[in-house]
Amino acid sequence: NAGVTQTPKFRILKIGQSMTLQCTQDMNHNYMYWYRQDPGMGLKLIYYSVGAGITDKGEVPNGYNVSRSTTEDFPLRLELAAPSQTSVYFCASSYGGQDPRAWPQYFGPGTRLLVL
Amino acid sequence: AQSVAQPEDQVNVAEGNPLTVKCTYSVSGNPYLFWYVQYPNRGLQFLLKYITGDNLVKGSYGFEAEFNKSQTSFHLKKPSALVSDSALYFCAVRDPMYSGGGADGLTFGKGTHLIIQP
Numbered sequence: 219n220a221g222v223t224q225t226p227k228f229r230i231l232k233i234g235q236s237m238t239l240q241c242t243q244d245m246n247h248n249y250m251y252w253y254r255q256d257p258g259m260g261l262k263l264i265y266y267s268v269g270a271g272i273t274d275k276g277e278v279p280n281g282y283n284v285s286r287s288t289t290e291d292f293p294l295r296l297e298l299a300a301p302s303q304t305s306v307y308f309c310a311s312s313y314g315g316q317d318p319r320a321w322p323q324y325f326g327p328g329t330r331l332l333v334l
Numbered sequence: 335a336q337s338v339a340q341p342e343d344q345v346n347v348a349e350g351n352p353l354t355v356k357c358t359y360s361v362s363g364n365p366y367l368f369w370y371v372q373y374p375n376r377g378l379q380f381l382l383k384y385i386t387g388d389n390l391v392k393g394s395y396g397f398e399a400e401f402n403k404s405q406t407s408f409h410l411k412k413p414s415a416l417v418s419d420s421a422l423y424f425c426a427v428r429d430p431m432y433s434g435g436g437a438d439g440l441t442f443g444k445g446t447h448l449i450i451q452p
Contacts, residue, residue, distance in 0.1 A: 322383055
């Protein structure tokens with residue numbers, strides 16, 4: 219049982235390049251999330267999904283896109299990388315159920331992205 | 335809207351002593367509260383949560399947290415600190431009644447570095 223996996227672990231991008239951060243979970247969780255973590259700022263929600271085919275914006279969605287074609291996968295797309303997107307990105311998942319907000323989220327190991 | 339404050343950037347405790355990491359919250363209704371721990375270059379690990387019921391909740395690795403509604407606090411505690419407890423700790427909140435954007439996500443505090451000295 220791998221939990222939440224993310225690839226790549228580290229990436230350097232040039233300004234204007236694009237890339238996709240991959241996230242996969244094997245816990246059959248309905249809910250999946252993308253956060254970014256900046257030093258001293260905690261984690262900020264970028265996008266989330268409550269099930270396959272359904273996505274919604276979080277607190278800081280600008281410059282990112284997501285899709286959810288399967289329960290397991292929730293890729294995050296950066297179209298035109300900017301230095302402000304230098305951060306550590308975490309994917310998480312949680313069980314839905316009757317009261318989905320009562321369930322904890324389980325996090326992947328993160329992707330460190332540097333935009334130069 | 336919901337928010338979380340962790341007033342201490344860093345907490346230093348001697349090994350064997352009790353530790354407390356502070357957290358206060360702001361929500362419009364009754365909160366769902368969580369504590370997570372992050373070790374260097376790792377993802378966040380869930381420690382414990384308060385949803386309803388007993389104000390003292392117990393979690394992983396001997397940690398516990400006390401929910402205090404009148405003080406809007408959810409402090410993390412451990413009776414006897416270990417050097418291996420040194421890490422970054424995050425408090426997080428959800429407002430079960432909030433229906434705005436990103437409502438199903440967690441709102442995190444900025445984190446508190448816990449340093450346990452041998």
